[in-house]
Amino acid sequence: MTSRTHTTTARTSSEGRAVARTQTLLKGTAGAGTVRRTTLPGGLRIVTETLPSVRSVTFGIWAHVGSRDETPALNGATHYLEHLLFKGTERRSALDISAAIDAVGGEMNAFTAKEYTCYYARVLDTDLPLAIDVVCDMLTGSLVEAEDVDAERGVILEEIAMTEDDPGDCVHDLFAHTMLGDTPLGRPVLGTVDTVNALTPERIRRFYKKHYDPTHLVVTAAGNVDHAKVVRQVRRAFEQAGALDRTDAVPVAPRSGSRGIRTAGRVDLLNRKTEQAHVILGMPGMARTDDRRWAMGVLNTALGGGMSSRLFQEVREKRGLAYSVYSYTSGFADCGLFGVYAGCRPSQVHDVLKICRDELDQVASQGLTDDEIRRAIGQLRGSTVLGLEDTGALMHRLGKSELCWGEQMSVDEMLARIAAVTPDEVREVARDVLGARPSLSVIGALKDRQAARLDDVVA
Incomplete structure (x- = not known):
């Protein structure tokens, strides 16, 4: 792909301290908004597309982790963790999280794929600060408590059962296994009944700590947004959580490799x-x-x-x-x-x-x-x-x-x-x-x- 980088801020302040680096990747046209990226010293990337003609904003945080990052014993951990981040932080209970977005008529959800996970909220432009605060709090301050792990296990087992009851959906998981075998890409994103039952709170907490470092995260916002304001609000939320302490950290690179699929006639x-x-x-x-x-x-x-x-x-x-x-x-x-x-x-x-x-x-x-x-x-x-x-x-x-x-x-x-x-x-x-x-x-x-x-x- 080709980016169009037009402007870049200074990499260091006058005191030599690392500061945020901002680039205008794409200039706005009649059919698209201006796209900017800021990389914070802690390795967190913030990408926005500004569309002044709309009154809504969708705000999301993407994690560079999916089911292909799981060992056989951890199959389903990424999706399990996605559920648990909605269960509460030190500042908010699970009800507080959902009620905050519901109270402004917003929508909030998440999804797990084989190579990434996304958490997002869609709100009116005037309610964007609330969405930023809630989603950032979830990503940086989830408690992952044992009672929540046990309670949500039943929900996930029901989700697996629902998928199993829908053969039109289940056949896609079967095809991935047919083609890719017992590999991370060939296993189901939801995990299996056995692997989900075997996941412990401690295993999930370790997975959370390893894969939700700011260097593995990308913050995105599209709609009627001011890039500089989004950066300030996101930075404040992550700094309050102590998530940007490593000022020398750099973002992880996109995945690469040359894996081939040799399955034929199966x-x-x-x-x-x-x-x-x-x-x-x-x-x-x-x-x-x-x-x-x-x-x-x-x-x-x-x-x-x-x-x-x-x-x-x-x-x-x-x-x-x-x-x-x-x-x-x-x-x-x-x-x-x-x-x-x-x-x-x-x-x-x-x-x-x-x-x-x-x-x-x-x-x-x-x-x-x-x-x-x-x-x-x-x-x-x-x-x-x-x-x-x-x-x-x-x-x-x-x-x-x-x-x-x-x-x-x-x-x-x-x-x-x-x-x-x-x-x-x-x-x-x-x-x-x-x-x-x-x-x-x-x-x-x-x-x-x-x-x-x-x-x-x-x-």
Whole structure:
């Protein structure tokens, strides 16, 4: 990615003491706000996008930790900790935290992914100081008390059970395990019943102390914000918590690596009594840093990204075999996944899988037409802009870009990169990705003879 750095403050004060360093990364345009980054001496980064025309602000804090940072014994600890940070600090009880945001009509939530965790609040611009105080207090002053760990354990076990009861959701965890095996990326973000039951307060506290250091955090805010005021308020909150004592600390760098996925022709079946069978047919994709990801995005859109896509037309429109069918990509720091999902009656599983496999093979060998590529580029450009029309989406882009790439890319740059994709680039990516032998994950009530034929799909 490419950032546009325009201004930088001094790195030291007149007394030689380290001070904050501020940069203007992107200048505001008619369609986007000004993006600035300040790095505090304790290694905490604060990134904002100023949009004076709106009356809301989404404020978030991102932690450079996800389920891939867990050992097998700690599987689920990142998500467990996400829950516990809402349970209370020295200044606020769990009720105080939720009531403070509810009282101003705001929204507050968090999510855990495989490579990062985010806590955020969306409020009116006039209530931003409150949101900053509450979220910063949670991140720096959580008590993680034993009684809260025990109480929340039941909540998380219910969340695992809820996921298990939703095969359309559960099949994605199964596919990650099919492709990545018993590795940090292949294990479920929520953990398992056994690992969650085994987590102790002391283990979680150690995990909290290790991964929630300011050098691992990125603060983001998007909306009607004043960057300097946000920096002052965040700095005050972290200094009051004693979290910026290490003045020589530097932020952690984005993840890197060159992990490859060598799985091919593997089939995983969970035979359950469900009304539908849920299938994912897929193969290794691309890491999020791969320059070919723009062409991969166009390919994915043309294959299964909308109602005019090949898979939607062939599986649903022409044959009526499935209500939901789509393709998707997942990019991590060092590898990626490409998958085709469909939900259908168990008796139609092999018909659906044959059509999907035939389409993948055909696109791998013959490529997409120029018309399909032009339509996919237009669709991808439009959805990129429409997906950034609220402050929550903008805050998400700021945080993920800072953690994953260490840079910010303007909307105009993203649109230009998509528009610059050529038919030859898309066809080359199709040969490389879709030409690989696929693997398959299935959840559903399949008869023995149906299950026995699944290996033929990936042969």
